Amino acid sequence: MFAPLRVRNYRLWAAADLVSVGGTWMQVLGLNWLILSATGSAATMGIVVMLQSLPVLLLGSWGGALADRLPARPLLIAFQAVRALLALALLLHGGVAIIYAVALASGVISSFEGPVLGRFGSALVPKESLGSALALGSVLSSAGRIGGMALGGVLVGLTGPNVLFAINAVSYVAVIVALFLMRTEEMRALPVADATSRGVAAGLRYVLAQPVVLIVLALSFVLGSLGRNYQVSMAAMVAGPLHGSSGSYGLLSTVFAVGAVLGGLLLAGTGKSTLRVLLATAFVISVLQFASGLAPNVLGFAALILPIAAGAVVFDTVVATRIQLDTREDMRGRVLATLGLVSSLSGIVGAPLVGWLCDAAGPRTALLLAGAITTVAALTGAAALARAKGFAFPALRRPIEQPA
Structure with a gap:
């Protein structure tokens, strides 16, 4: 059942992913609270969601082509670093324009990051363990969401949303550390597009x-x-x-x-x-x-x-x-x-x-x-x-x- 966890690289990735997903959902909760308290508009929340989704539709195919040509780990480290900076940018509270800009930039990153993540994840475990690895990843994502929303719900009332944004920024650092600690020689080599x-x-x-x-x-x-x-x-x-x-x-x-x-x-x-x-x-x-x-x-x-x-x-x-x-x-x-x-x-x-x-x-x-x-x-x-x-x-x- 937990065969993928016998792989050191996958254990590192699973632990970092759990932390990162929890931080992401804490930021989602904090961002929703910030928007509603600043504007009182549910429509503004809808625009934020749209700005995060549209780049995936427009740029996702190019993100897939990039994933098939370039090594995944350096790209993921760069993506995580930019996401950490975007989370910190929310601390500026420069009005709705900053929120829109961060949402749009996050959507652009997701366009390229999604295919790279999928390709990288499949290289961490043997091919026959891929199904179990994806299933465990789903469990971790659900657990991270539950934990992040629960903790965020407590903190947002005590500290405001700034702390949630800062925690999310730190969670990306955990992913970067995990990526640096991985043993590349133990990863399964995937062919690249000619x-x-x-x-x-x-x-x-x-x-x-x-x-x-x-x-x-x-x-x-x-x-x-x-x-x-x-x-x-x-x-x-x-x-x-x-x-x-x-x-x-x-x-x-x-x-x-x-x-x-x-x-x-x-x-x-x-x-x-x-x-x-x-x-x-x-x-x-x-x-x-x-x-x-x-x-x-x-x-x-x-x-x-x-x-x-x-x-x-x-x-x-x-x-x-x-x-x-x-x-x-x-x-x-x-x-x-x-x-x-x-x-x-x-x-x-x-x-x-x-x-x-x-x-x-x-x-x-x-x-x-x-x-x-x-x-x-x-x-x-x-x-x-x-x-x-x-x-x-x-x-x-x-x-x-x-x-x-």
Whole structure:
């Protein structure tokens, strides 16, 4: 289950990542508090989120091409140093303009950092341990988020947001130290793109020629758009048909976080990141989402949220695993950049869409409709992958060849 932790470089990275994620979420909380106290505008928060997301859509492909050409560790050290400076820039409190500038700069860094991080992470462990490493990374991210938000919630009331920004800046220093302490000779060597296949266009042609990857990305987009925006639908259900309180929303958020950790632990324990697991999980969480629209009360909704959150982590982790294992390593940065683009688009499209459905048709109808669509998408994806890979599920026919 914890085989990746036997690798020294991965242990260093996991510890640093836990600290960094905690610091990041402390800054998110402090920044939200700062914006609301300074402007009283939720729309300003939306603009900040948009400024962080847009660069990924515009520059992500070039970030992937860069990741496939240059060594990852020096780039990551530079990115972490710049992020630390951006966190310190928030201490200036120079008005909304500084916040917008930091958000935009963070989005630009994410455009290049995301593919580099994915490629670097896959070099830390043996290829057969990649699925477990990604699952453990998801657990650490969830734990860091819970810890960062909890500690930040206490500190922001006692000290104000400045301390949270300073702590986040220090957390990036922890990552830089970990990167310097790693033994490069123990890392798995990944091939780099040659001169004829380095560009963005070459990466796009490669992705478009991979039917399995395209199907997985399409399924990820549909489920990401309609099945991942529970921050929107949970709030609408609590405030509407469930007749809950702010405490009820806090309970559901906690249950969701616990489910995310359990899902990561389950996948790390089994190590089964196959296409069949991906499709089965997509179907189960879609059916559960449909059922959540029928939940009679907060506790019933919470009972469904727990496995949905666990399944969402399993699905997303298996998507990331298959995207990496089923593609050429010299194209990995650009393939991961494409996954990042799909994830960003699903958030940009899905959150307002789910919110509009909740307002126009009611949260129950929104969950029922979204669950029905994602269920159909899961079944359609299964049929398409069976055709592309030449295998079927036991209920259909015997497998022709060993699946991925």
